[in-house]
Amino acid sequence: xxxxxxxxxxxxxxxxxxxxxxxxxxxxxxxxxxxxxxxxxxxxxxxxxxxxxxxxxxxxxxxxxxxxxxxxxxxxxxxxxxxxxxxxxxxxxxxxxxxxxxxxxxxxxxxxxxxxxxxxxxxxxxxxxxxxxxxxxxxxxxxxxxxxxxxxxxxxxxxxxxxxxxxxx
Amino acid sequence: xxxxxxxxxxxxxxxxxxxxxxxxxxxxxxxxxxxxxxxxxxxxxxxxxxxxxxxxxxxxxxxxxxxxxxxxxxxxxxxxxxxxxxxxxxxxxxxxxxxxxxxxxxxxxxxxxxxxxxxxxxxxxxxxxxxxxxxxxxxxxxxxxxxxxxxxxxxxxxxxxxxxxxxxxxxxxxxxxxxxxxxxxxxxxxxxxxxxxxxxxxxxxxxxxxxxxxxxxxxxxxxxxxxxxxxxxxxxxxxxxxxxxxxxxxxxxxxxxxxxxxxxxxxxxxxxxxxxxxxxxxxxxxxxxxxxxxxxxxxxxxxxxxxxxxxxxxxxxxxxxxxxxxxxxxxxxxxxxxxxxxxxxxxxxxxxxxxxxxxxxxxxxxxxxxxxxxxxxxxxxxxxxxxxxxxxxxxxxxxxxxxxxxxxxxxxxxxxxxxxxxxxxxxxxxxxxxxxxxxxxxxxxxxxxxxxxxxxxxxxxxxxxxxxxxxxxxxxxxxxxxxxxxxxxxxxxxxxxxxxxxxxxxxxxxxxxxxxxxxxxxxxxxxxxxxxxxxxxxxxxxxxxxxxxxxxxxxxxxxxxxxxxxxxxxxxxxxxxxxxxxxxxxxxxxxxxxxxxxxxxxxxxxxxxxxxxxxxxxxxxxxxxxxxxxxxxxxxxxxxxxxxxxxxxxxxxxxxxxxxxxxxxxxxxx
Numbered sequence: 001x002x003x004x005x006x007x008x009x010x011x012x013x014x015x016x017x018x019x020x021x022x023x024x025x026x027x028x029x030x031x032x033x034x035x036x037x038x039x040x041x042x043x044x045x046x047x048x049x050x051x052x053x054x055x056x057x058x059x060x061x062x063x064x065x066x067x068x069x070x071x072x073x074x075x076x077x078x079x080x081x082x083x084x085x086x087x088x089x090x091x092x093x094x095x096x097x098x099x100x101x102x103x104x105x106x107x108x109x110x111x112x113x114x115x116x117x118x119x120x121x122x123x124x125x126x127x128x129x130x131x132x133x134x135x136x137x138x139x140x141x142x143x144x145x146x147x148x149x150x151x152x153x154x155x156x157x158x159x160x161x162x163x164x165x166x167x168x169x
Numbered sequence: 170x171x172x173x174x175x176x177x178x179x180x181x182x183x184x185x186x187x188x189x190x191x192x193x194x195x196x197x198x199x200x201x202x203x204x205x206x207x208x209x210x211x212x213x214x215x216x217x218x219x220x221x222x223x224x225x226x227x228x229x230x231x232x233x234x235x236x237x238x239x240x241x242x243x244x245x246x247x248x249x250x251x252x253x254x255x256x257x258x259x260x261x262x263x264x265x266x267x268x269x270x271x272x273x274x275x276x277x278x279x280x281x282x283x284x285x286x287x288x289x290x291x292x293x294x295x296x297x298x299x300x301x302x303x304x305x306x307x308x309x310x311x312x313x314x315x316x317x318x319x320x321x322x323x324x325x326x327x328x329x330x331x332x333x334x335x336x337x338x339x340x341x342x343x344x345x346x347x348x349x350x351x352x353x354x355x356x357x358x359x360x361x362x363x364x365x366x367x368x369x370x371x372x373x374x375x376x377x378x379x380x381x382x383x384x385x386x387x388x389x390x391x392x393x394x395x396x397x398x399x400x401x402x403x404x405x406x407x408x409x410x411x412x413x414x415x416x417x418x419x420x421x422x423x424x425x426x427x428x429x430x431x432x433x434x435x436x437x438x439x440x441x442x443x444x445x446x447x448x449x450x451x452x453x454x455x456x457x458x459x460x461x462x463x464x465x466x467x468x469x470x471x472x473x474x475x476x477x478x479x480x481x482x483x484x485x486x487x488x489x490x491x492x493x494x495x496x497x498x499x500x501x502x503x504x505x506x507x508x509x510x511x512x513x514x515x516x517x518x519x520x521x522x523x524x525x526x527x528x529x530x531x532x533x534x535x536x537x538x539x540x541x542x543x544x545x546x547x548x549x550x551x552x553x554x555x556x557x558x559x560x561x562x563x564x565x566x567x568x569x570x571x572x573x574x575x576x577x578x579x580x581x582x583x584x585x586x587x588x589x590x591x592x593x594x595x596x597x598x599x600x601x602x603x604x605x606x607x608x609x610x611x612x613x614x615x616x617x618x619x620x621x622x623x624x625x626x627x628x629x630x631x632x633x634x635x636x637x638x639x640x641x642x643x644x645x646x647x648x649x650x651x652x653x654x655x656x657x658x659x660x661x662x663x664x665x666x667x668x669x670x671x672x673x674x675x676x677x678x679x680x681x682x683x684x685x686x687x688x689x690x691x692x693x694x695x696x697x698x699x700x701x702x703x704x705x706x707x708x709x710x711x712x713x714x715x716x717x718x719x720x721x722x723x724x725x726x727x728x729x730x731x732x733x734x735x736x737x738x739x740x741x742x743x744x745x746x747x748x749x750x751x752x753x754x755x756x757x758x759x760x761x762x763x764x765x766x767x768x769x770x771x772x773x774x775x776x777x778x779x780x781x782x783x784x785x786x787x788x789x790x791x792x793x794x795x796x797x798x799x800x801x802x803x804x805x806x807x808x809x810x811x812x813x814x815x816x817x818x819x820x821x822x823x824x825x826x827x828x829x830x831x832x833x834x835x836x837x838x839x
């Protein structure tokens with residue numbers, strides 16, 4: 001009995017933060033995008049249960065919430081790694097061989113095709129259309145920190161550093 | 170026309186603005202059909218297809234569907250540039266389209282095909298898209314082929330705006346945009362109620378009713394099978410449209426002749442079963458009124474409505490009449506009586522229905538409508554499928570000699586016939602109930618206040634000093650509004666008729682495609698004319714139904730046998746769509762699925778406690794290998810502790826012992 005109750009309680013605890021976000025936004029359908037943004041900030045991605053729960057709470061069909069969540073590139077429906085590499089692939093960065101960096105990260109982290117999160121859930125690699133820092137091309141943002149004139153070597157070095165730091169913890 | 174403050178010019182001709190909401194409607198008034206995929210008068214304006222383009226002087230090229238008429242506007246509906254734009258739009262759509270026209274269900278009845286022809290698109294200069302999406306044929310009622318979708322969004326809007334179901338929506342963006350159920354699931358996994366209104370508005374073959382024609386042909390061609398068919402009321406006033414008859418022309422007797430030609434052994438009328446439905450449902454209503462049962466009572470003829478209430482308003486399930494729909498009553502009576510009457514082995518009797526409806530296909534395959542491992546109704550054909558089968562045999566309905574239905578299930582009263590129009594079930598029930606309550610013959614059988622296309626019809630009928638408060642809604646959006654009004658106490662009724670499709674069955678998802686109220690009215694008028702012309706108009710005058718009760722169903726409506734054969738139970742489907750967590754799942758085959766709702770509001774303990782109690786019980790009784798136990802999470806504290814066991818539902822607050830006892834009992838039965 002105890003284990004079943006605990007399991008249920010842990011899911012309720014897990015959803016408590018969603019409840020807080022829903023309350024904060026007045027459970028308004030019009031606030032759907034900010035609600036999803038805040039949920040993603042907390043949980044790193046939008047799980048299917050989370051979308052179903054939000055739809056239920058707002059009284060809108062799950063198909064609509066799913067539609068919004070899949071429309072914006074910002075929302076992720078698959079779990080993301082702890083550290084996110086955002087690589088600019090705008091015109092300037094592209095010309096400055098941003099693809100070399102992407103390929104280096106993909107082979108180092110054993111990623112391919114749509115799979116852009118490493119198996120240990122430590123790293124996710126994404127491309128974005130333009131970071132608005134074309135003067136520094138090619139540009140890469142790692143966990144919010146901007147690296148200008150990035151190189152494949154720098155990218156791999158950062159991966160090693162972050163891995164080492166994780167191990168040390 | 171001299172008042173220049175209220176006119177504009179279409180192709181140089183002055184036209185009066187008479188309150189039209191947009192240029193498209195105004196231009197259509199002048200006799201010019203502006204092409205469009207995504208404009209529907211009953212739906213919100215979307216402006217996606219870019220075919221309704223017109224040139225407005227001083228403003229340029231605009232979508233006429235989303236431009237308001239203004240006095241003095243000068244509009245051109247066609248010129249070189251507009252022509253080229255429309256043509257290229259069609260070409261681009263065709264490049265993205267699975268162009269297998271001759272083998273498409275909608276061939277010769279397709280807006281895309283029509284427009285391509287009208288605009289003179291004879292070649293597509295663009296390369297065909299290579300990506301092929303899987304076809305979703307998971308639903309018993311509908312088939313989705315995303316490769317034929319033009320993204321007009323008509324299905325999305327009819328589903329959410331008219332039906333308030335929202336089973337479909339757009340997902341993705343740009344080249345990845347697609348119309349899908351939530352999480353890219355299949356239709357049978359989501360809230361879809363199978364009403365088929367999406368198929369009725371789809372301008373291409375991207376959503377079509379699922380076809381069961383081949384299975385029916387196979388049964389007809391099998392000499393060992395006796396194939397009987399029932400024809401629903403609404404079919405007779407629409408089938409003729411495919412053969413040059415006017416909407417509303419009653420072709421019932423011609424259809425009987427045609428179906429005999431096709432090789433059906435016995436041809437019966439669902440209106441007979443509709444009469445029987447009234448015997449049961451009317452009796453049930455009177456019982457509830459007398460014994461202060463759950464009121465208002467809702468009709469249960471419409472499987473789209475039944476799934477809607479099971480999914481979105483399970484709290485109203487006790488108020489839904491437990492009487493089966495006419496299709497399933499027919500099926501049950503056929504299985505019970507026909508093997509003996511026709512001298513055929515039960516396994517050789519094949520029961521087919523012709524219905525105006527896609528949800529009937531879903532209904533017929535439900536496990537609860539089976540006897541001895543056989544479905545009561547084997548196959549359901551839509552009106553369109555019946556027409557296609559006739560066409561494939563080269564039968565022209567206009568040249569077929571009218572014939573009579575077979576006895577005994579060919580006898581029907583006008584009350585059964587009007588089931589096909591919104592308000593019809595109510596009117597038939599009133600003809601029955603008024604006489605039963607007063608004990609006197611009913612002189613005027615016409616209750617005209619319940620007819621017509623108003624979104625919600627209300628009436629108060631006084632019989633013998635007793636007031637009956639009635640409401641009729643059609644279209645699930647109207648049904649939802651009514652349920653919300655009932656919940657908040659704004660309205661009170663005794664008896665409510667609900668039909669899922671706007672207009673009732675005459676405009677069902679399986680009917681020849683037409684989407685305006687003119688068709689709905691004409692078809693309904695055809696049924697009311699038939700009603701008037703009949704010798705008997707009150708269901709209780711159907712002597713064959715009375716005989717069937719006497720011989721096979723315990724003598725009278727409401728008897729033990731009638732309950733066993735003619736009634737049903739409903740399922741709470743709500744929790745299926747919540748966030749869920751598996752708590753326990755045995756390694757064996759799952760015989761019983763248990764789901765308990767848990768409120769996530771702090772301080773809600775009931776759901777959790779019930780899950781604990783059930784899991785303990787299952788382990789103690791060594792039953793845990795045979796069940797799965799799920800927790801469904803809801804933000805609604807009122808649902809904390811609601812439990813479903815297979816098809817049984819227990820409201821929040823039911824004593825734990827009761828639920829555990831039911832667990833044991835359900836598993837003992839398996």
